[in-house]
Amino acid sequence: MLIKINGEEVEVADASTIQDVIDETNAPYTPGSIVCLIKGKKELEQNISKYKIKTNKGSIIIQLDESEEAKPLVDVFKNQYEDFVDLNIRWSTPTEVAVGPIVTDLEPTSDEFKYYEGDVVLSLSSFSNESTHLIMLKENTTNVYSVPPHNKGIFAKVIGGRKTLESLTDDDAVTGIEPIVVRSTTTDSASVSDLTTVLEEGNELYTYISFEIDEDSPTCVEHLFSLVKDGRIKVSYDSESFVGFYDLAGLEKPQEDTTQRTRGTITVRNNGVGIGKIFVYRENRVLTPNHTTVGKIVKGMEIIDIAKENDFITVKAEQQRLMLLNKTQKEATEILSAVGVEHMIDGLIDEDAIIVEQVPKHTIDILREGRVVTKAVNKEDLCIIKFVDDAPRSVRYFKLLSGLLENPVGKIKVHFAVPGMHIVIFEGDKKSAKGLIPENNPVEKVIRGQIGITNMASKSAGLIGIRFEDNYEFGPTAESFDATNIIGDVVSDYDSLEKLKEGVEVYVTESNHES
Numbered sequence: 451m452l453i454k455i456n457g458e459e460v461e462v463a464d465a466s467t468i469q470d471v472i473d474e475t476n477a478p479y480t481p482g483s484i485v486c487l488i489k490g491k492k493e494l495e496q497n498i499s500k501y502k503i504k505t506n507k508g509s510i511i512i513q514l515d516e517s518e519e520a521k522p523l524v525d526v527f528k529n530q531y532e533d534f535v536d537l538n539i540r541w542s543t544p545t546e547v548a549v550g551p552i553v554t555d556l557e558p559t560s561d562e563f564k565y566y567e568g569d570v571v572l573s574l575s576s577f578s579n580e581s582t583h584l585i586m587l588k589e590n591t592t593n594v595y596s597v598p599p600h601n602k603g604i605f606a607k608v609i610g611g612r613k614t615l616e617s618l619t620d621d622d623a624v625t626g627i628e629p630i631v632v633r634s635t636t637t638d639s640a641s642v643s644d645l646t647t648v649l650e651e652g653n654e655l656y657t658y659i660s661f662e663i664d665e666d667s668p669t670c671v672e673h674l675f676s677l678v679k680d681g682r683i684k685v686s687y688d689s690e691s692f693v694g695f696y697d698l699a700g701l702e703k704p705q706e707d708t709t710q711r712t713r714g715t716i717t718v719r720n721n722g723v724g725i726g727k728i729f730v731y732r733e734n735r736v737l738t739p740n741h742t743t744v745g746k747i748v749k750g751m752e753i754i755d756i757a758k759e760n761d762f763i764t765v766k767a768e769q770q771r772l773m774l775l776n777k778t779q780k781e782a783t784e785i786l787s788a789v790g791v792e793h794m795i796d797g798l799i800d801e802d803a804i805i806v807e808q809v810p811k812h813t814i815d816i817l818r819e820g821r822v823v824t825k826a827v828n829k830e831d832l833c834i835i836k837f838v839d840d841a842p843r844s845v846r847y848f849k850l851l852s853g854l855l856e857n858p859v860g861k862i863k864v865h866f867a868v869p870g871m872h873i874v875i876f877e878g879d880k881k882s883a884k885g886l887i888p889e890n891n892p893v894e895k896v897i898r899g900q901i902g903i904t905n906m907a908s909k910s911a912g913l914i915g916i917r918f919e920d921n922y923e924f925g926p927t928a929e930s931f932d933a934t935n936i937i938g939d940v941v942s943d944y945d946s947l948e949k950l951k952e953g954v955e956v957y958v959t960e961s962n963h964e965s
Contacts, residue, residue, distance in 0.1 A: 451651040456658070456749065468655060469645035478658040480681040483764040486752040487642045488654040500609070500630040501531065503549075505539075507617050510586065511610030511630070512570050515601065523572050523598065523605035526554055527584075531627045534584055538623045545591045547618050550583030551575065558596040563603075566590050570606035573597055586615055631751065641756045658764035659750030661716060666707035668814035670718040670742040673703055675771040675813065676856035677728055685761045691733040693757055698855065701726035709743040710734070714751055717741035730754050772813040772822070774805045776858035776959055779826055792821040804829050806859050806957040827957060832859075834942035835901060836961040841890035844903045844935040848914065851879055852958055862914060864954045872919040874947055875927055876956070878904070878912025886911050892931045895922045899940045902926035907933040916940060918948045 451464050455475055462471055468487070472479050479485070503510045514524050533552040540548045558574035565571065565587050573595040575581040585595065586608055597603025608615060649655065663671045677683050677695055686696035705720045712734050719727045721740045730747060732755060747754060753763055772791070774782040779793075780801040786793045803826035808816075816822045837845045852860030866875040886905045896902070898920050904913045904927045915926035925934025940947075941961050950956065 451649075453649055453652065454654040456656055462649070466649050467645060468642065468647050468649065471649065471655060472645070472657060477655075478681075478764055478766045480658075480762070480764040482643075483657075483682050483762040484641045484643050484753065484757065485645075486656040486750075486756050487647065487649075488656075488752065489650075489652070498528075498629040498631065501606075502626075502628050502630055503534075503611075503624060504626040504628070505614060505618060505624055506622050508614035509611050510608060510614050512586075512606040513609045514606045515604060517601065520601040520605050522600045523556075523603065526556060526572065527605055530554060534624055535627055536623065536625070539618050539620050540583060542619050545589055545593075546585050546587050547615055548573070548583045548585045549624055551581040553580045554582040555579060556582060556598040559599050560594060560596065562592060562594045563597070564590075564592050565595075565602070565604070568608040568612075569604050570608060571595055571597060571603040572605060573603060588615060641758065641761065654752075656750050656752045658766050659747055659753050660766045660768055661745040661747050662768045663745045663814070664707050664709075664743050665814050667718075667742050667744050668706070668812040670703050670706050670720070670744045671814055672771075672812045673698060673701065673718055673726070673856065674716060674728060674744045675767070675773065678765050678767070678771075681766075682762045682764050685757050685759055685763065686727075688758050691731060691735060693730045693732065693754055695728040695730075696724075698728065699724060699726045700850070701855065703742065705739060706742045708737065708739050708741065710737050711741065711743075714747040714754075715743060716745040716747065717743050769813065772816045773858065774808045774822070774824055777805055778802050779805065779824065782824055786822065789817070790820070791816060794821055794823045796823050796825045798826045798828070800826070800828070802829065803827060804832050804859075806832070806861070830943055831946070831957070832942060833940060833944065833947065833956050833958045834961045835938045835958055836941045837938040838890055838936065841935050841937050844886060844889060844905070844937045847882055847886060847912070848901075848903065848937055850882060851912075851914075854958065854960060859957055859959050861955045861957050864950050864952050864956065865913065867948075867950050867952055869949070872917060872948065873926065873928060874916050874918075874950055876914040878910075878914055880912055883912025886935065888932060888935065890936045892925055892934055892936055895920050896925050896931075896934070896936070897939075899944055900926055900936055901938050901940055902934045902936045904929050905933055905935045916944065916947060918944065 452461055455471055455477055499514045501512050534549050537549055540550050556579050558577040567587055567589050569587040571585045573583045573585045575583055577596045595603055683695055685693055687694035703718050703720050711731050713731055715731050717729050719725050720742045782805055783793045805824045805826045807825040809823045810816050849855040852862050854860040862876040865877040888905045896917050901916050902925045904910045908929050913927045917926045
């Protein structure tokens with residue numbers, strides 16, 4: 451049977467499931483994500499009300515008449531609009547432009563009617579259905595167009611491209627007609643997470659979204675890249691006009707490129723309430739300097755249209771993120787070589803060393819300069835942490851402070867270290883620590899290697915600490931248990947951390963991070 455997957459027609463075996471087709475076509479898909487299932491083209495176009503008529507001079511947008519009287523004409527147009535493609539402008543007068551002829555099943559009348567500028571009419575020239583023309587009115591007129599006995603033959607209105615319409619002559623041609631998909635077009639489609647669903651002839655399946663980046667917003671584009679974890683993103687909020695992704699809310703970002711927020715545009719809030727939030731627009735919104743444009747959805751808007759809060763969406767960017775942190779020097783060289791970027795190494799040159807810093811930081815800047823400098827450390831010098839699930843606010847605080855919220859490697863600075871105390875304390879941030887309520891407090895003892903944060907029960911809220919021996923009284927920041935939030939365990943060799951001096955920076959990463 452014939453179906454479409456991500457816009458491409460494929461022949462698959464009868465009774466194939468979604469999983470079968472994904473496997474057979476190697477379609478991009480991350481397990482746990484939703485897919486969009488549309489029954490077929492006819493079902494999809496039932497909800498379409500706008501069409502773009504393309505010509506060699508430009509495009510004209512028409513809006514279909516939704517009245518019951520016009521329905522028979524609208525049905526004919528929806529079923530046969532492709533027949534008008536590649537036809538010449540049959541005639542152009544100061545009053546009208548005609549395209550055709552095509553053959554329809556319509557019957558003509560000989561009545562005269564009043565028409566207005568912008569009316570789009572199906573006319574049966576010479577009272578013959580074999581000479582059906584599409585006529586677009588440039589000005590008001592009264593005429594006998596041999597129209598069918600429905601709504602004076604009017605099935606649509608011109609709502610865009612009037613300059614193009616005025617410029618057309620009989621030397622021009624229609625090069626294409628395509629439905630304009632808006633959010634309401636796909637509201638009858640199904641959001642599917644059960645990959646054992648059996649497909650039918652004519653089904654359309656979408657498994658991922660893809661976006662192009664805005665090269666005039668290098669910092670905010672990197673923010674967008676940071677949102678994608680393990681090849682997917684999680685919807686935080688959905689409304690009629692946009693889908694929101696709020697995992698990085700609160701991270702301040704600069705105003706860079708600002709454009710019209712048209713359907714499919716991706717922006718980052720750069721000012722005001724909700725700073726750092728990312729939005730994908732289902733409908734056009736007005737221009738605002740408070741949103742930086744970071745990209746545009748180029749494939750998979752159908753998934754954006756049907757996505758709901760807490761859904762996961764598979765993502766594939768047209769431009770690969772050049773994030774080298776937590777990769778070996780050898781891996782980085784291979785990645786950069788593939789895109790024609792020179793890899794320069796500062797300091798440790800061991801191929802197996804782990805990269806902890808890169809300059810420039812942003813993908814767009816790296817591509818512009820054609821080179822990147824990396825700094826690496828021996829793998830044993832990287833502090834690897836396995837975070838708990840029971841302290842979400844505290845874990846987020848640590849990731850925000852260290853940089854792990856946006857990058858696979860972060861760093862923290864030693865604030866207090868005294869030999870023989872079996873403890874090291876790292877700097878915090880009092881402003882960010884204001885929301886650190888008690889969570890995951892130690893009960894009987896703090897275990898060697900646990901990492902904790904001082905919560906709001908203490909004036910020292912926000913400090914981060916690691917203990918190098920079990921303790922039954924005090925937490926990793928030397929606070930009482932009720933003022934201590936345990937956020938995880940250091941799972942790498944931490945003996946060297948006990949010997950660190952104040953002011954030293956320690957590079958950290960997450961144990962289950964997939965770089």
